Amino acid sequence: MAEPTQNDAHLLIVDDDERIRTLLQQFLTRNGFWTTAARDAAHARKLLAGLDFDLIVLDVMMPGDDGITFTKELRTHLQTPILLLTAKGESSDRISGLEAGADDYLPKPFEPKELLLRINAILRRVPQNDEIIEKPKVLHLGDIHYDIDRGEMWEGDNLIRLTATEVALMRIFSASPGEPVSRSKLVEDLGRDRGQAQERAIDVQITRLRRKIEADPKQPRYLQTVRGSGYMLAPD
Template sequence: MQDVSSSAVKILLVDDEPSIREPLASFLRRECFTVDEAADASEARKLAASKRYDVALLDVMMPGEDGLSLARFLTASQDLPVIMLTARTEETDRIIGLELGADDYVTKPFSPRELTARIKAVLRRGARQAPESMPEAMLFDDLTMELTTQRLIGREGEEIPLTGGEFRLLQVLAERAGRVVSRDDLLELTQNRRADVFDRSVDNQVSRLRKKVERDSANPALIKTIRGGGYSLAAKVRTR
């Protein structure tokens, strides 16, 4: 990863409101980022098909395809870090965005300087997590996580559909197999944020993940709950 303050960092900014998009793009360019603007998801998809970006800033509420759907596409097709921009304040909307694979969530109105700091934090986190030679796959409990394509192959050879957030959560647990990972650490590692007092997003995501990967989701044996601690992957993991 390049220096996150350099103009080599390319940002895809998607917002249908010119009064927000254009001043924000100008500010980010003054901060030495390279910024491409899109007024809707269709335009953003065309840009993403022809260029590679380091991070995407997506408005949630847009005419036509909304930001949540676009986030799902970008994280699945390009493994692109995404920060959601929204006027919504409901916790449910924020959790949905994060669980779809978004890396952060900023509520309008926001400070452009705060957004800049969040962009740099997301990029730094990505740089820290990128190993020099990432394995192609992680194998455990007759499951295969294909890291390069972000696919999970089941016990009978079938593909198990996971959201970007679910894949990231399972990968974090697999990388720390046999160790207890706290809810706070899971949020920090998968969503780059700390938990609120009543935040149940990790528990909800684990519950959905168990239904997809456990042999018996009613009696989970793979993803274990550690009372007062967090979660642990109870499997031996090998890589290839």
């Protein structure tokens, strides 16, 4: 039985290998997704200029702009979740991808089922318009305020762009401000496989989120590290 999808999501597949593009499109279409494919970053830019996507599956190794460079570019103006396909054993690519703004990565070669599970895990983290929160709350982090009701972060009148993973992290921390959350619990709540590699990935996501919250990310005031316990959101 196919894994349930999120509202027949529209996926953009970016890979220079025509065979892989075709196989991914066929597999994901069979599992209920709308799919569009691009052969490289330049082709993807043209598609993104005219279409909205729910998630981008992006290969790291491509001619022209590689996947990490393209991810950095997209994150300057786009919040669409990005899943990177990386070469097996290239841990540096995975960390660089997360630092660039990717939501998750999957090493090649991979089982199609795992790709499906990771895509659905990312889509579940994206806030849905019909989600209901019992009462609106706002957390103040210095000059920044986080609207829990909307899942939005603002600095004055300026909206701070958050990735799907960052929104999910803020939702987890906002549920229990002032209380530490372990890295293993964050991995579990984000729907990822357990293990040191995923906990390291959490550290990278926390570093990125701090850059958006903290005046001095190296000496965090609001998203604190609690030695032996994990991370804690400490609003004003």
